[in-house]
Amino acid sequence: MKNSLLSKIVIVLFxxxxxxxxxKIPNLRLKMxxxxxxxxxxxxxxxPMIIDFWATWCEPCKKQMKYLNIFNNHFKQSGFKVLAxxxxxxxxxxxxxxxxxxxxFEFEVAVDPNSQIKKKMKVLQMPTTILVDQSGEIIxxxxxxLPGDEHDILKEIYDxxxxxxxxxxxxxxxxxxxxxxxxxxxxDF
Amino acid sequence: MLTLISKLGKIxxxxxxxxxxxxxxxxxxxxxxxxxxxxSKNEFHYSEVLLNMNLSNEFLNTWFQFEYSKPPEIxxxxxxxxxxxxxxxxxxxxxxxxxxxxxWGRGLILNQFDDQSVNLxxxxxxxxxxxxxxxxxxxxxxxxxxxxxxxxxYWQNIDQESRKPNHLSKHSMFGSDLELFRxxxxxxxxFLQSRENHPINNPVNMMADSIDVIHRVNGFRTSIEQGSxxxxxxxxxxxxxxTKSESVQYKxxxxxxxxxxxxxxxxYYFTNKFLDGWSxxxxxxxxxxxxxxxxxxxxxxxxxxxxxxxxxPPTVMREHSSVFLARLIPQVNFSDEVGYQISLVGPxxxxxxxxxxxxxxxxxxxxxxxxxxxxxxxLATEWxxxxxxxxxxxxxxxxxxxxxxxxxxEGYVNNIRYQLGLGLTKKVxxxxxxxxxxxxxxxxxxxxxxxFNNNDTWDSGESFSDKYSIINEKIxxxxxxxxxLPTLLNYNIGxxxxxxxxxxxxxxxxxxxxxxxxxxxxxxxxxxxxxxxDTAEIFDDADGDGIWDAAEETWYDLWQSGLIxxxxxxxxxxxxxxxxxxGEYFTDADGDNQWDAGEILYDxDGDGIWDxxxxxxxLNNDGLWSEKGIYLDSTKSNFYVINxxxxxxxxxxxxxxxxxxxxxxxxxxxxxxxxxxxxxxxxYGPQKKSVTNPLESFMGNIIDLENKxxxxxxxxxxxSNTRLDLMYGTQRGGIICSNGICRYxxxxxxxxxxxxxxxx
Numbered sequence: 001m002k003n004s005l006l007s008k009i010v011i012v013l014f015x016x017x018x019x020x021x022x023x024k025i026p027n028l029r030l031k032m033x034x035x036x037x038x039x040x041x042x043x044x045x046x047x048p049m050i051i052d053f054w055a056t057w058c059e060p061c062k063k064q065m066k067y068l069n070i071f072n073n074h075f076k077q078s079g080f081k082v083l084a085x086x087x088x089x090x091x092x093x094x095x096x097x098x099x100x101x102x103x104x105f106e107f108e109v110a111v112d113p114n115s116q117i118k119k120k121m122k123v124l125q126m127p128t129t130i131l132v133d134q135s136g137e138i139i140x141x142x143x144x145x146l147p148g149d150e151h152d153i154l155k156e157i158y159d160x161x162x163x164x165x166x167x168x169x170x171x172x173x174x175x176x177x178x179x180x181x182x183x184x185x186x187x188d189f
Numbered sequence: 190m191l192t193l194i195s196k197l198g199k200i201x202x203x204x205x206x207x208x209x210x211x212x213x214x215x216x217x218x219x220x221x222x223x224x225x226x227x228x229s230k231n232e233f234h235y236s237e238v239l240l241n242m243n244l245s246n247e248f249l250n251t252w253f254q255f256e257y258s259k260p261p262e263i264x265x266x267x268x269x270x271x272x273x274x275x276x277x278x279x280x281x282x283x284x285x286x287x288x289x290x291x292x293w294g295r296g297l298i299l300n301q302f303d304d305q306s307v308n309l310x311x312x313x314x315x316x317x318x319x320x321x322x323x324x325x326x327x328x329x330x331x332x333x334x335x336x337x338x339x340x341x342x343y344w345q346n347i348d349q350e351s352r353k354p355n356h357l358s359k360h361s362m363f364g365s366d367l368e369l370f371r372x373x374x375x376x377x378x379x380f381l382q383s384r385e386n387h388p389i390n391n392p393v394n395m396m397a398d399s400i401d402v403i404h405r406v407n408g409f410r411t412s413i414e415q416g417s418x419x420x421x422x423x424x425x426x427x428x429x430x431x432t433k434s435e436s437v438q439y440k441x442x443x444x445x446x447x448x449x450x451x452x453x454x455x456x457y458y459f460t461n462k463f464l465d466g467w468s469x470x471x472x473x474x475x476x477x478x479x480x481x482x483x484x485x486x487x488x489x490x491x492x493x494x495x496x497x498x499x500x501x502p503p504t505v506m507r508e509h510s511s512v513f514l515a516r517l518i519p520q521v522n523f524s525d526e527v528g529y530q531i532s533l534v535g536p537x538x539x540x541x542x543x544x545x546x547x548x549x550x551x552x553x554x555x556x557x558x559x560x561x562x563x564x565x566x567x568l569a570t571e572w573x574x575x576x577x578x579x580x581x582x583x584x585x586x587x588x589x590x591x592x593x594x595x596x597x598x599e600g601y602v603n604n605i606r607y608q609l610g611l612g613l614t615k616k617v618x619x620x621x622x623x624x625x626x627x628x629x630x631x632x633x634x635x636x637x638x639x640x641f642n643n644n645d646t647w648d649s650g651e652s653f654s655d656k657y658s659i660i661n662e663k664i665x666x667x668x669x670x671x672x673x674l675p676t677l678l679n680y681n682i683g684x685x686x687x688x689x690x691x692x693x694x695x696x697x698x699x700x701x702x703x704x705x706x707x708x709x710x711x712x713x714x715x716x717x718x719x720x721x722x723d724t725a726e727i728f729d730d731a732d733g734d735g736i737w738d739a740a741e742e743t744w745y746d747l748w749q750s751g752l753i754x755x756x757x758x759x760x761x762x763x764x765x766x767x768x769x770x771x772g773e774y775f776t777d778a779d780g781d782n783q784w785d786a787g788e789i790l791y792d793x794d795g796d797g798i799w800d801x802x803x804x805x806x807x808l809n810n811d812g813l814w815s816e817k818g819i820y821l822d823s824t825k826s827n828f829y830v831i832n833x834x835x836x837x838x839x840x841x842x843x844x845x846x847x848x849x850x851x852x853x854x855x856x857x858x859x860x861x862x863x864x865x866x867x868x869x870x871x872x873y874g875p876q877k878k879s880v881t882n883p884l885e886s887f888m889g890n891i892i893d894l895e896n897k898x899x900x901x902x903x904x905x906x907x908x909s910n911t912r913l914d915l916m917y918g919t920q921r922g923g924i925i926c927s928n929g930i931c932r933y934x935x936x937x938x939x940x941x942x943x944x945x946x947x948x949x
Contacts, residue, residue, distance in 0.1 A: 026217065027247065182496070
């Protein structure tokens with residue numbers, strides 16, 4: 001009875017709030033791969049960003065990450081960056097550094113070993129890619145990865161940069177892709 | 190008003206206080222929901238809805254999770270609020286109230302998470318206060334942790350599918366953690382205390398009772414990161430005490446094992462000309478917070494030391510994406526395990542990346558059995574181990590060793606991504622020692638005798654007290670070894686189209702090894718008193734006519750007619766295949782040594798044939814009396830095929846498993862995959878008749894359906910926030926492991942699963 005009443009109150013309050021709300025990312029505290037802490041909004045100082053949730057055991061995540069690295073490197077002059085949040089449990093934590101280093105990824109990596117950031121960001125599937133504008137508003141959310149999804153993500157980045165009038169250089173994904181294929185591959189850790 | 194407050198409870202009042210804060214601040218609201226539904230012909234049904242709601246502004250973040258399930262896929266059915274939390278964050282201060290999940294270091298003291306795939310939720314409901322500055326972090330926690338678990342060793346409410354927890358572990362806990370950062374070095378100190386209410390049998394009246402125990406854990410950790418080198422080490426020390434209020438009877442039997450846990454890892458990145466891009470990772474674990482003998486290796490109910498469930502250190506084991514390899518990963522014992530893992534990864538020119546991974550683990554002790562003379566040796570025997578510390582895993586089977594070598598090559602050829610792996614796995618999952626006891630009709634040195642001639646020594650003919658002693662020690666251990674070849678091809682056609690082909694092969698060897706030793710001579714009933722064993726048969730001549738008659742029946746017939754209860758089947762169905770097998774109990778009516786309708790034959794030597802034999806305890810089944818010593822070393826496979834002529838099972842040493850998955854996808858809209866798994870043999874155990882569904886009927890026109898599981902899976906991205914997963918068909922049951930915890934999943938026979946997840 002008490003639980004039922006409580007449930008109703010919470011749901012009603014939530015629905016009222018939902019009407020007045022914007023979908024913004026909370027300013028969560030993150031533990032970075034080097035052990036230091038950072039706030040999520042700190043990454044928005046220079047421009048928009050992509051937050052990507054991944055794990056070393058997730059095959060589609062690893063397929064997608066090479067494209068995220070390309071996006072990070074190509075658009076960094078425009079203030080855009082990628083933050084990859086690793087959700088491996090402590091059992092695989094040792095391998096996260098090796099993976100990032102061996103792949104020579106240049107984006108920032110945070111760790112979320114007990115999935116608390118993942119829950120606060122409403123992540124249900126792996127990988128989940130969230131595009132956020134500089135004000136912290138969520139512009140685009142994508143769950144899972146199928147080959148070809150990188151084009152949709154790139155289109156959303158273009159749209160956001162156009163909308164916010166940030167100058168950038170167009171990216172030839174196919175050219176970069178071929179270059180990447182010759183120099184790198186995914187590693188199953 | 191007070192009544193109203195009482196009814197609403199503190200949580201609701203808290204929400205009312207918090208709510209204006211959201212209304213006047215800049216709010217961000219959102220949520221997610223997951224709907225899961227499954228129904229199969231083998232009664233594996235579930236229906237559950239999870240609703241997450243998040244509200245946040247600059248300083249506050251709230252989370253509510255509701256569950257409506259009856260029953261859930263695994264776990265207890267809940268209808269209403271499942272979890273909630275309010276987080277306040279302002280500058281260096283963080284305060285959380287509600288259902289909290291924390292991790293300190295790598296989890297040797299505290300690692301909490303909610304993993305619904307294995308139904309482990311080891312968080313606590315309470316409070317957390319943190320101060321986070323550039324040079325240090327400090328965390329203080331306090332709360333109550335009630336953790337549901339499934340135990341086969343606990344007598345309460347074990348359901349057949351092992352989906353519903355039957356044991357509740359209650360902890361009242363508090364602790365603190367301090368971490369300091371100085372350049373490339375960090376140092377951490379932790380303390381945690383838990384007061385646990387532990388279920389126990391009262392040793393006096395044997396009634397269910399509980400005792401209060403206190404667990405105290407202190408820990409230290411440090412890490413360094415310098416150029417191409419980084420390392421991490423964490424140590425914790427655990428003590429378990431009985432509370433002062435407990436009665437004397439419990440104090441006398443309370444003997445916890447107080448030990449330590451150690452974890453370390455080293456990463457090195459090669460930067461020289463030849464190995465540029467290569468990395469070497471080494472991990473080591475030595476978890477010694479209890480010592481568990483092979484019979485009670487997973488019994489957390491009886492073991493006080495094993496109940497720190499919020500302690501979840503690294504498994505130091507590779508988590509595979511291969512279905513077959515993942516099934517072989519052993520259950521990690523976070524209280525009693527030693528092991529290591531070495532991983533070498535690097536690029537090989539432009540071909541791709543090479544991975545070499547080796548891991549080994551075992552329990553931390555070599556156990557032995559002590560067996561004092563006793564009337565009932567089986568109950569009197571005890572495991573005997575010491576508290577010595579080993580630095581490397583044992584190979585002795587009593588320590589349940591595991592090792593795996595995995596090699597992989599992965600890369601691209603034009604638009605085709607390939608992955609070729611090879612895994613060699615060996616493990617001993619179980620170890621048992623069985624004893625027979627009896628009188629040996631021989632005077633032994635410690636037996637009383639009547640000294641007729643008063644010479645203080647036993648002479649032939651003098652009567653003596655023939656004690657029961659252990660005459661047979663039989664060791665059996667399960668074994669598993671496998672060669673696994675996982676492969677994956679992914680072809681990116683273009684325009685969003687792609688094809689996936691996954692093929693896995695596994696040659697699996699699994700069964701039981703028997704190794705038996707005679708502790709003394711075999712026992713025989715010396716009818717003629719000549720001190721030697723003579724041929725002399727015993728049969729149960731029911732009607733006393735001296736010939737075999739009446740109707741023969743196997744144990745299976747007797748079981749079918751209800752004469753053998755289910756809980757005694759193990760006694761008759763020796764090989765546990767659910768069928769009558771050669772060597773098992775039958776009634777040989779006409780004495781032709783074949784089962785064909787007959788009377789009762791007591792097949793004493795277990796050879797399946799009626800022998801001329803006296804009442805000889807023929808331990809090695811050779812029909813002869815044997816002196817003490819090792820006499821039997823044999824194996825029995827878990828696998829068999831049915832002989833097409835006789836219809837009887839024939840054991841097979843190996844099982845060949847195949848898994849083929851063919852998928853096609855159109856980005857970003859949908860993907861479809863057909864998965865076929867097959868196996869070359871049956872496994873001993875009760876057989877369940879599989880239902881043939883329309884999909885299998887269709888596939889039956891193309892392939893033989895025997896021992897195959899076929900499933901069709903469809904994924905649809907309804908939009909970027911909503912995803913629908915559908916499965917129709919049959920899925921093979923097996924072990925799934927997550928976070929080092931494994932559970933057996935029932936097969937899913939001819940049914941469908943639906944999962945709809947939405948973020949809003």
